[in-house]
Amino acid sequence: xxxxxxxxxxxxxxxxxxxxxxxxxxxxxxxxxxxxxxxxxxxxxxxxxxxxxxxxxxxxxxxxxxxxxxxxxxxxxxxxxxxxxxxxxxxxxxxxxxxxxxxxxxxxxxxxxxxxxxxxxxxxxxxxxxxxxxxxxxxxxxxxxxxxxxxxxxxxxxxxxxxxxxxxxxxxxxxxxxxxxxxxxxxxxxxxxxxxxxxxxxxxxxxxxxxxxxxxxxxxxxxxxxxxxxxxxxxxxxxxxxxxxxxxxxxxxxxxxxxxxxxx
Numbered sequence: 214x215x216x217x218x219x220x221x222x223x224x225x226x227x228x229x230x231x232x233x234x235x236x237x238x239x240x241x242x243x244x245x246x247x248x249x250x251x252x253x254x255x256x257x258x259x260x261x262x263x264x265x266x267x268x269x270x271x272x273x274x275x276x277x278x279x280x281x282x283x284x285x286x287x288x289x290x291x292x293x294x295x296x297x298x299x300x301x302x303x304x305x306x307x308x309x310x311x312x313x314x315x316x317x318x319x320x321x322x323x324x325x326x327x328x329x330x331x332x333x334x335x336x337x338x339x340x341x342x343x344x345x346x347x348x349x350x351x352x353x354x355x356x357x358x359x360x361x362x363x364x365x366x367x368x369x370x371x372x373x374x375x376x377x378x379x380x381x382x383x384x385x386x387x388x389x390x391x392x393x394x395x396x397x398x399x400x401x402x403x404x405x406x407x408x409x410x411x412x413x414x415x416x417x418x419x420x421x422x423x424x425x426x427x428x429x430x431x432x433x434x435x436x437x438x439x440x441x442x443x444x445x446x447x448x449x450x451x452x453x454x455x456x457x458x459x460x461x462x463x464x465x466x467x468x469x470x471x472x473x474x475x476x477x
Contacts, residue, residue, distance in 0.1 A: 214276070214277055215238035215239055215240055215241075216239055216240060216241045216275065216276060216384065216385055216417050217238070217239040217262065217273075217274070217275050217293075217385055217417075217419070218236075218237070218238050218239070218273070218274045218275075219235055219236055219237050219238075219258070219261075219262075219271065219272075219273050219274075220236050220271055220272045220273075220274070221234050221235070221236055221270070221271040221272075222234070222235050222236070222258075222261060222268055222270070222271035222272070222273060223235075223268070223269050223270045223271055224254075224257055224261055224266060224268060224269050225269045230441055231254050231257045231441055232254040232257050232258060232261070232438075232441045233254075233440075233441045233442050234271070234442070235254070235258065235271075235438070235441070235442065235443050236271075236443070237436050237443065237446065239385065239417060239419050239434075240417070240433075240434070241384075241417050242411060242415055242416070242417055243411070243417060243418075243433040243434060244407060244408075244411055244417075244418045244419075244420060244431050244432050244433050245417075245418070245419050245420070245432065245433060245434045245435070245436070246419075246420050246421070246422065246428050246432040246434070246435045246436070247419070247420070247421050247435075247436050247437075247438060248421070248422065248423075248425075248428055248435060248436075248437055248438070248452075248462065249437055249438035249439050249461075249462055250439060250461065250462055252440075253438040253439050253440065253441065254438050254440075254441040254442075255389075255421045255438055256298065256389055256421065257441075258438075259295055259387050259389055259419075259421065261273060262275075262280065262288075262293065262387065263285055263288055263289075263293060263295050263387065264280070264283050264284055264285040264287070264288045265285060267281075267282070268281050275288075275291055275292070275293060275385075276291075276292075276384075278291065289381060289383075292382075292383050292384035292385065293383055293384070293385050293387065294378045294379075294381045294383035294385075294386055294387070295378065295386070295387035295388070295389065296371075296374045296375055296378055296386075296387070296388050296389055296391060297374070297389050298389050298390050298393065300367065300370040300371055300374055301374060302362040302363075302365075302370050302373050302374055302377070303362060304361070304362050304363035305361065305362075305363065306361070306362055307358065307359050307360065307361060307362070308349065308354060308357045308358050308359070308360050308361075308362055308365070308373060309342065309345055309346065309349070309358035309359065311362050311373055311376075311377050312345035312348060312349060312373070312376050312377050312380050313341055313342060313345050313380075314377065314380075315345075315376070315377035315378060315379070315380025315381050316341045316344065316345065316380045316381070317381075344380075345358075345380060346358060348376050348379055348380060349376060351409070352372050352373075352375070352376050352406060353372075353402075354369065354372060354373065354376065357369070367394050367395075368394070368395050368396065368399040371391055371393075371394070371395065371399075371403075372403075372406070375388065375391065375406070379410070379414070379416075383416065384416065384417060385416065385417040385418070385419060386410065386416055386417070386418050386419070387418075387419045387420075388407070388418060388419070388420045388421070388422075389421050390421055390422055390423065391403055391407075391420065391422065392422055392423075392424045392427050393423070400424065400426070400427060403427070404427055404430055404431050407420070407431050408431060420432070425463065428449070429449045429452075429453065432448075432449055433448070434446070434447070434448060435447065435448070435449060435452045437452060437455075437458050437461070437462065439461045439462065444457055444458065444461060445457060445458045
């Protein structure tokens with residue numbers, strides 16, 4: 214059984230069909246990618262999976278459970294978490310507190326525990342902050358824990374958003390254009406982090422990205438969308454050689470560059 218499965222999913226916004234009859238499967242502990250031109254329906258797929266938008270027709274399943282009709286917080290509690298195209302860190306909070314917020318869906322202390330068993334609640338909060346520091350250290354952000362998130366460079370804000378998503382301990386992490394705005398060094402670091410998330414944390418990743426170097430280097434499987442429809446699916450080498458994908462998205466220049474890299 215795939216970890217995440219979409220079956221003939223369609224999303225209409227009035228007369229606009231953003232996603233049309235799309236089916237795809239995401240296998241456990243793989244990096245799967247969704248690529249395609251702007252407006253192809255990629256982020257809409259993320260919004261449907263995470264409950265931000267409702268599915269018009271078709272079904273989405275996570276570990277065999279129907280996601281249709283569930284609220285975003287219910288979907289997070291099942292083990293699905295995401296980042297967004299534009300950085301959405303809590304600008305006025307510290308780096309550490311941003312990550313602590315991510316743990317909220319996994320902590321047990323509620324208002325009653327805080328009021329009537331403050332020692333236990335304080336102990337859990339202390340444990341949570343230590344776990345947050347551990348994840349920050351893995352991303353090289355440990356020394357910045359007391360810095361306001363708004364003061365971080367853009368690349369580090371993007372990393373912080375991934376750390377916060379990981380704090381919810383998802384089984385599948387959805388990354389929406391994580392390399393957007395990053396320089397070459399930051400992009401290389403991102404690819405290593407995604408590999409670490411898959412291989413060391415043993416999590417599943419579904420990524421949307423326009424940087425084809427990132428996609429071709431880290432993906433186990435790629436789905437290509439165009440005008441809301443799936444036009445291809447396969448491993449990176451298969452996608453690179455697919456004439457329909459080249460025509461719709463990659464372009465002839467990509468094909469020539471890929472051929473040159475293959476020769477060298």
